[in-house]
Amino acid sequence: MDALRAALQQQIDQDRILGTVTAVAHRNELIFHEAQGFRDATSGMRLQAHDLFRMMSSTKSITAVAVLMMQEDGRLDIDDPVSRFIPSFKDQQVAVAPPGTTSPEEVRLVPAQRELRIKDLLTHTGGLSSAPMGGLTSVASLINKVERRQGDSLADYVDRLGSMALDFQPGSRWAYSPTDGFDTLLRIVEVCSGLSADVFLEERLFQPLGMRDTAFNVPAAERGRIVPVVQRAGDSWQAIPSMFGDGPYRHLSGAGNLFSTAHDFLRYELMLLNHGTLEGRQILKPESVRSMARNHVGQLFDEVYPDWTGGFGFGLGVAVLEDPSCGHGRGLGTFGWGGAYGTVTWSDPELELAVVSMVQQPGANLTSVIAPVLRDAVSSHRAQG
Known part of the structure; x- marks a missing residue:
């Protein structure tokens, strides 16, 4: 793994990242788990392999697995309407307006052609609080006024979301729901x-997975392990506030406020890579993992922002690689997701890899650095028999 270590160190030396923790398993064996670089902008302290990271939207994959567990238990079906469980989502409306409008007065409401389903939320095709992306705008945001209040629980907040207009007819488009959907x-x-x-x-x-350091709220005695969020400012690094604040949190966001370590998330990805089982303990049935890792949206994701989503479909909470030429060396069927501060994880069935990359700075993503090196390493290993 010297090549991987060198490639990551180059990112640090060129001030593209301040530091990173990376973990990789091949054929269920740990082949790399190292911290490189620094943990904050001022102290000079080195990152440690067991440091805690804000997972941000990497949390979404965990939430998808929880939903699939409930489906396996017979408590729900992903084709169920959301209103079966949260009645305020009954009889929703869709916001429509002339292209390019920025005026709430030009927005009108029409009935949803069908109810919002659980699967719509899992695949970001529901139109609930969509983020502008790929030239698509959020018309409903011009009129929706629901905000999270201090002290809200998840139940408090989500119940109010049912009153919001949707951005488009459920199932008709792909548009990322950063928080409210998950x-x-x-x-x-x-x-x-x-x-x-x-x-x-x-x-x-x-x-059950031995993810001993993964939680929404970090115990006071462990908070010193949390890696600060940083960004590059001119010729130096500076700390910036995190999007969710410092906690403790009463609102437990299924979209983004888990903390975890590279160790823990590697175990999670290994469970998915092994069809729902790790070390003899079944977490999900193989058919649930297959459903999670299958494209459910046709070309809707591939076409939304071709420079980023081209070659990918979208499964249940994860992107799914359908064209390996777009995967930076990852194999066909690779599935995973990432977070706003640079946490990226994936399972690669073709190359038999589970990969975790941890960074804490907005916009950082080391996939294009890590994946080609791993492809070369696996190819070399296979060539040697």
């Missing part, structure tokens, strides 16, 4: 299981 999904898990999100995930996923 917060709604995690609330559905709470309703189905009768447990709070943190208790459910600890009992059903984190503890």
Whole structure:
């Protein structure tokens, strides 16, 4: 793994990142788990392999697995309407307006042609609080006024989301829902299981997988392990506030506020790579993992922003590589997702790899650095027999 170590160090030396923790397993064996660079902008302290990272949207994959667990338990079907579990989502409306409008007065509401389904939220095809992307605008944001209040629980907030207009007819487009879609999904898990999100995930996923450092709220004694979020400012690095604040959190976001380590998320990706089982313990059935890792949206994701999404379909909470020429060396069928501060994880069935890349700075993504090196390493290993 000297080539991987050198490629990552080059990113640090060129001031593209301040530091990173990377973990890789091949054929279920750990072949790389190292911290490189620094953990903050001022102290000169080196990153440690066990440091804690804000996973941001890497949380979404975890939420998708929780939903699939509830489906396996017979508590829901992903084709169920959201209103079955959260009645405020009944009889939603869709916002429409002339192209390019910025005026709320030009927005009108029409009935949704069908109810919003759980699967729509899992695949970002529901139109709930969509982010502008690929030239698509969020018309509904011009009139929607629902905001998270201080002290809100997940139940408090999600119940109010049902009053919001959708950006488009459910299932008709792909547009990323940064927070509200997956917060709604995690609330559905709470309703189905009768447990709070943190208790459910600890009992059903984190503890069985040995993810001992993954949680929404980090214990006070461990908070010193949290890596600060940084950005480049001219010729230096500076710390910046995190999007979700410092916690503790009452609102447990299924979209983005888990903390974790490279060790923990590698175990999670290995479970997915092994069809739902790790070290003899089944977390998901193989058919659930296959559903998660299958493209459910046709060309909707591939076409939304070709420079980024081209060659990919979208599964349940994860992007799915359908054209390997777009994957920077990753194999056909690779599936995974990342977070706003540079956490990226994936499972690659073709190359038999589970990969975790941890950074804490907006916009950082080391996939194009890591993936080609791993492709070369696996190819060399296979050539040697």
